[in-house]
Amino acid sequence: MATLPDGRFLAVKRIVDSQQFEEQIVSELKTLGTLKHKNLLSLFGFCVESNIRLLVYKYMSNGNLFDWIHSVKHRRKTLQWPLRLKVAVGVARGLARLHHGGRGQVVHLNISSKCILLDKNFEPKLSNFGKAMLAVHDEFCEMALVKEDVHGFGVVLLELITGMDCSRMNFSSNSILNEWIGNLLSTSYFKDAMDRFLIGQGFDDEIFQLLKVACNCLDCIPDQRPTMLQVYEDIKAITKRCEVVDDSEIQMQPEICPATSQD
Structure with a gap:
């Protein structure tokens, strides 16, 4: 972390000098240097000198989503449902x-709760674009890469709903995944699987609707997974029931999304 003369904080990532990380820095520069969106982490600058490789970002005071869901130190200040839904719709957006977007299709290829950073208002920002790439002009490969992002987002939704570290679960087996999803979608099991901090808060119907979105994203057949535009619209509809405002369009910058302070 670095501090500017005016007191503002910056996050500085140092890239180890190697061929692999050289490709990582180029990928992040190409992606964040050309794309501007309220839910993508802002890249302020970079430094390449001798063996030093630095990327400079806006500092996210609330850290990453993974720590808020799983870290012991945050469990007394867990995210309430409206904030979790705000995170979900922001990442989907x-x-x-x-x-x-209008400038070609970009795939992230590293979606997880650890790469979702939260600013002071808990607005989510996608980070870690080291594996990101422009989708190739091959329809089959392009679809496979895009659907990988959709699958990763589905895992994040499950973490928001269950409070479990779903990144450690074995989703490679279609039979295991199908069985688990089938159990989740049964009303009795769903309530047992729900994060205990969400129980009794009056949002069961909305949580179950988001669970169905997550399960669609995790479909074992990639071609049957929805597009992220469809996912965004589905979650946006759920936000209206929870009084989470989302009046932005995907390519527009301004938006008002009130959040409860978690200081």
């Missing part, structure tokens, strides 16, 4: 912008 950012991914929809990547996949459906």
